[in-house]
Amino acid sequence: MFEGERIALLGRSGAGKSTLLAIANGSLRSEQGEVRWCGASIRSMPRRKRREIGMLWQDLLLVEELSVGQNVNSGALGRHNLIWGLANLLFNVDQSACKHCLQRAGLDADLIERGLIDAPIRQLSGGQRQRVALARLLRQQPQLILADEPIANLDPAIASDLLDHLLNRSPEGQLNCGAKAIVISLHQPELVHRFDRVIGLQEGELVMDQPADQLTPADLSRLYEAG
Amino acid sequence: MNRPKPAAPLLTLLPAMALVPVLIVTWTGLHGGGLSIWQQFLSGALHPSLDPDVLHAVWHGLGVTMATALLSWSLSLLFGVLLGSVCADVVWRSWSLPIWPATGLRRGLAIPRAVHELVWGLLLLQVFGLHPYVAVAAIAIPYSALVARIWRDHLDSADHRPLEALISAGVHPLSALMTALNPGMGAVLMSYGGYRLECALRSATLLGVFGLGGLGTELQLTLQSLQFRELWTGLWVLAAVMLLLEQLLRLWRKRSGVGVHGQRRMLLFGTLAIVLGVIGTFWLRLIVPDQFSGLSWIGLEVPSWTQLNLAATELPWYPMILETLGLTVLAAGIAIGLPPVALLLWPSPRWHQCCSIFWACMRWIPPPLMVLLLLLSNRPSLAIGALAIGLHNSGVMGRLLLEGLQQQSGQRQDALRAIGSSERISWLYGLLSPQSPSYLAYGAYRSDVILRETVVVGVIGGSGLGWQLLESLSSFHWAAVVLVLCCYCALTISGEALSDRCRSLWLQS
Amino acid sequence: MTNPLTRVRKKGAVVLLALLCSQGATVLPANAQATLRIGAIPDQNPERLNRRYGQLASELSDSLKVPVRYVPVSNYPAAVSAFRTGSLDLVWFGGLTGIQARLQTPGAQVLAQRAIDAKFNSVFIANTSAGLQPIRSIDGLKSLKGKRFTFGSESSTSGRLMPQHFLAQAGVTPKQFAGGQAGFSGSHDATIALVQSGSYQAGAVSEPVWNVAVKNGKVDPSKVKVIWKTPPFGNYHWVVRPNLDQRFGKGFTTKLQKAILGLTPANERQKTILELFAAKRFISAQDSQYQPIEEVGRQLGKIR
Incomplete structure (x- = not known):
């Protein structure tokens, strides 16, 4: 390769x-x-x-109980320490990076501004989920x-x-x-x-x-x- | 031709078959000789004693019971979650370690679980003396092991692929576990943890043994002396506390959160559990100040090998084990089978509300009281014991079932009704069916509890393990106590292996 | 963030705090001085126990000038163990539990008993529908074979140990009762209730408890009657731990014994205490009086 x-x-x-x-x-x-x-x-x-090495899984493997932002951020867990990982569970960390990745994954900027980051995964449509998974992949760099x-x-x-x-x-x-x-x-x-x-x-x-x-x-x- | 394989919803209904022999025996033994005492008992409900001395004793007892329950609940959640995580395969695998230590620890945890909190209390009393912490430890030890089992089972049966995905992307295992599994476990912790508080309250009530003058002491002594008016004072207070607790928990559960909110709620719950534990500690110190005179170890002679051998030849092994098994199977059958059958009889909201009230009553009445009431109008038999424990535990199972059903959307039931199925069938297939696996899993845990609870109705007389244990304890015959406890452990471990096997056979794939 | 839930939680916290404070207020402040802890086997209703030992605690506290506290215990073996481990200093034990306690606590002494405890009796009672005739000699107990029979508590001297001993003398073992075993109702009152209801056809209870139940009209004479009164045996007694002189000063045990033996009906409070104990006076007791019970306990495996 x-x-x-x-x-x-x-x-x-x-x-x-x-x-x-x-x-x-x-x-x-x-x-x-x-x-x-x-x-x-x-x-x-x-x-x-x-x-x-980043992987986009067939069934996406998003964490259903977490919000869009937390899922996108979980792509970056490998680069950060444990404290950051815990903070990600409790606060909206690195929102701008998240939004940027969501935008690059092709999600509507309007939608992102309207609080998509806080939306739970299970409210999303199939296409949106796919893009969130892609955004997570991009966040992993x-x-x-x-x-x-x-x-x-x-x-x-x-x-x-x-x-x-x-x-x-x-x-x-x-x-x-x-x-x-x-x-x-x-x-x-x-x-x-x-x-x-x-x-x-x-x-x-x-x-x-x-x-x-x-x-x-x-x-x-x-x-x-x-x- | 393939073998018939019962489907999950049928498996939840089948245990109710245990009711048939029990009811037949109870029916033939029924008599009206105890009616006058029943009457006294019921009239006591309307005229509970309001004597200031009684009220003061109950109020003080309530404080001790609540403080003990809070502290032991908090400790059992903390240790339960820690132990449960340590003995989960998935945790060891995340660090790419071999899983045999987890398996070993899991088997080991069956031992604290196999012994009833009453017996733990008596055993700890032998080496530490009367001390408030003895009561706390007596509840916290078996409960930690129980919470650990539930926690481990949920961890290991959760969807692990998001976790693996994170780990393969180079995330630290702990961070990956927290992100991928923790959110799902939060819901388990909050619903199950809340339910444990109620259990801890019940256990703290049952444990009146510790010279703390808890509510349980009041209830037990008034029951023993048949002072029904005084008994009812304690019972009503207990009912009020249980009702209050249930409403608070319901309020808490109603608002579930996801994402950041969900996680914060979970953190809040954890903090609350710890804070309540600390409050419990100070509360206990406030109520029983002069009993905190340092915890010291008072040795006890360990029975020698020859004593053990001698005791082993004296104990009536076959009748003892058979009777205990019979009692456990019948009681577990009633406890697991009765709730779904009762709900299926008439699937309407009003009837379900009636059931829910009935079950609350069953949870509220302590098993020894239930045994005595049943025994007053019936001949003594194994069936009475099974009925008493079974009904008490059906209260717990019924509540779990209704709670699970309420969390479902009901779309499946509507869909089935739309294609013209009857009300019962659509309830059975649409609501009970998806709920069955988790209900049966709780049923398996409950059977564990029921096995331990056979100690409580040991008084019906007989040769069961429970009676033998109480008899040996009251004779201070430690060799026999050790053997009977070993027998309980063996039964618990094999019961667990059996239920695991059944579950993997019937419920998966 | 002030959602309704947080508000409820705050309210809850306030309620909890208020509860805690009121709980604390019902209790006297902790005392640094050594406390004499008295206890008893739970053979009465809690109200009576609380009054009996509460009054006694204040009386002893006044006469001995040390803090005395009553610690309630809700089962027989727990009282024995609490005594052994030093959590209780002075306990009102039954015959069997007293011997168990003294055997497990070397140096423990018998302080006193009541006059009736030297010659205590149990009665065998039967439901009238069982067709049991009054028994004249001990051999008559054979008629209980095949009947549903219940004892009281497992560790009770008058409700279990001695009745079982007399049954054994008549050649009746618990295996010969209906169902192959005897029941254990848990208390004398429960035995009376269960025999009266007919669930058990016969049972054994302590005579004083039976007399009180008859006096209070709790017994329906048409349904349950006495069929036999056992020969007398020794029962309740005060047992004290060996180390009290070290903890409370030389000669304390003797002073304690004197205080108990000195309770007289002349004094108002002491009269109440004696009435609650159903005694005229406490009298001194010897270890040897309980020798027969110890032998019976060993025969029946209740003492190891």
């Missing part, structure tokens, strides 16, 4: 995309092989390094972003908007979201043109790994039909 690279992870349901991402993230242990990040094995990596089907349950307009936030590059070639590299698993082969590289999985096996612009529709249909 290279700096600035955007990778799409494709495969049918159950092909092992989520598993691969969880292994890459270190929350699952692989039976063979090893995941390395900046030269260090992910299992033995100190916490300081681990916070460089990770070097590597792993996203597990971030747009599976979204309507096409919101989905493309969300991908914009993650994938768009500045004219200098930097990713707008601040990460150095990004891996996203998808169910929408029609979107692969927005990526640099495509990895295909089939029943846990790697069956395809090529630049996105060399991909043919035949390759894709093979990936989704065979087996």
Whole structure:
């Protein structure tokens, strides 16, 4: 994986995309092989390094009982000490940073001003939750972003908007979201043109790994039909 | 053909089967010989004694009881939460440590839980003498272990994925636990913790053993001498306090908060619990000043191996254990099964209100009084004991059930009613069904309590563990006491293993 | 932030504080001087116990010039343990509990008893519907076999220990009662009530308690009657801890004994105390008087 690279992870349901991402993230242990990040094995990596890897989970994993602001701030817990973590539970800490991240995640500025930060998570719609999770990811300021089907349950307009936030590059070639590299698993082969590289999985096996612009529709249909 | 597997709501109704044999035995033994005493008892309710001496004694007793309850409640919450967190698998896993110490500690905690607070009181009295803190410790020890179990179970059964997500993002485990699990546990702490205060009050009342002159001493002695008018003075005061407490707790629960508010409320609750504990301490010092003469250890001869062996051959093991098990199973069946059956009979708000009042009465009447009242119009039998403990605990279970049901939205019930199901069926499927797993979990904890409470009705006579324990204690036969307590521990541990197994078998997946 | 809840909480705090203060006001201030703590086994109603020992405490306090406090205890073994651990200095014990206490507390002495305690009796009572005839000799107790029978409290001398002993002499064990066991009503009054109701067909109670119940009209003679009166045995007595002379000055135990034995009906308060004890005078007692009870206690496993 290279700096600035955007990778799409494709495969049918159950092909092992989520598993691969969880292994890459270190929350699952692989039976063979090893995941390395900046030269260090992910299992033995100190916490300081681990916070460089951010994950956007398929079911978001927001804490339902907390407010939007507290959830967004929980992305930054890795960078702060315990006292800050406790303060986050009792006060609205770093509101401006929170609002900034929510805005970057594409939430309506109006809505944010009207006290979205204090709203409980369970009052939000599906799309809004997705964005709060994204804002949390941005708040973490990770070097590597792993996203597990971030747009599976979204309507096409919101989905493309969300991908914009993650994938768009500045004219200098930097990713707008601040990460150095990004891996996203998808169910929408029609979107692969927005990526640099495509990895295909089939029943846990790697069956395809090529630049996105060399991909043919035949390759894709093979990936989704065979087996 | 697949085996029939009872669904959760059915499992909540099935224990009510215990009522059948109990009621048959009670019905055949019914007689009217005690009517005149019942009459005296009931007329005492209308004319409680207002003698200044009695009022003064009750007022003083109330102070001691409240102070003891507050302090022991506060301590049990504090230690319960700490111990519960230490013996939760998820906490050890967060630090990527092996979980066997948690498992070991959990098993160990069954021991303080297996012994009734009355017995803890008598045991501590042996080595510390009469001291207010002995009463406090007698309640705080088993209650801490009980709170620890509930806390641990909730921690381990909560959704751990947000926690794992935070940990994999490099968050400090403690910080991650506080952020991901703490908010959910807040609700548990506040509803369960509040409920524990009521339990602590009941226990402090039951414990009149400590020479503190608590309300329990008044109730027990007036009951023993059948001074019903004086008894009612104490009972009415107890009722007033329980009602007040319940209303305060309801007011507190009504306003649930999320986000920052929720967390602040939780902090406030924790602070309040500690402050109330401190108040309890000073209160006790104020009421019984000359009994705070330093806590000193007074040794007791530990029974030798040969004494233990001798006692083991003397004890009637089979009838003792069988009777206790029978009593526990029947009483637990009544306690768990009666509330849902009663509510199902007629699912209307008015009837449910009636039930709620009935259950409040059941919680209010101390088990020894209930036993005596039942015994006055019935022949002595195991069924009487089971009925007394079962009814008393059904009051507790009924309250938990109603509270859980009230917290549900009722949309499912409406949906079922909309497709034409009868009132009962829509209540059963729409309201009881989602509530069943947690109700059954509380039922399992309650069975623990019931096993311990068999000590209280030991007086019905017989060969049960409870009676044997009281008899051995009153003969100062320590070898037998040790053996009976071991037996209680073994029963508690196996009961817990069984209920865990059942839960994983029936309630999950 | 002044939502209604905070207001309620503040009110609650005020109420709590007021309660605390009023609680404190009902109690005398703490005293630094050593206090003589007297106690008793709980064999009466609490009101009577409080009056009896409250009066006695003030009387002893006046005559001995030391603070005396009555500490109520609500069960028999707890009184024994409290005495052993030094939480109670002077206790009015029953026959069995007194022996248990003295065996567990080396050096403890018997101070006094009442005249009736030297020759105490229990009575066996029966519900009239049980068809039990008055018993002439001890062998007649055999007729109780197969009946529902209840004792009083487990540690009671007159409600359990001696009745069980006499039953054993007649060859009746608790296993031979209906249900294979005897009940334990918890107190003499409860035994009377339960036998009168018919739940138990027969029971054993202390004779003085029975007489008081008859006098107060609490007994329906058509439903419950005495079928046998036991031979006499020793019962209640004052027991005192061995270390009082060290704590209160030389000769204190003797002074205490004199004070108790010196209670006379001539003095108004002392008369009330003696009436509450249902005694004319306290008389001195010897350890040896309780030897038979100790033997019975050992036979029946109540003394180890």
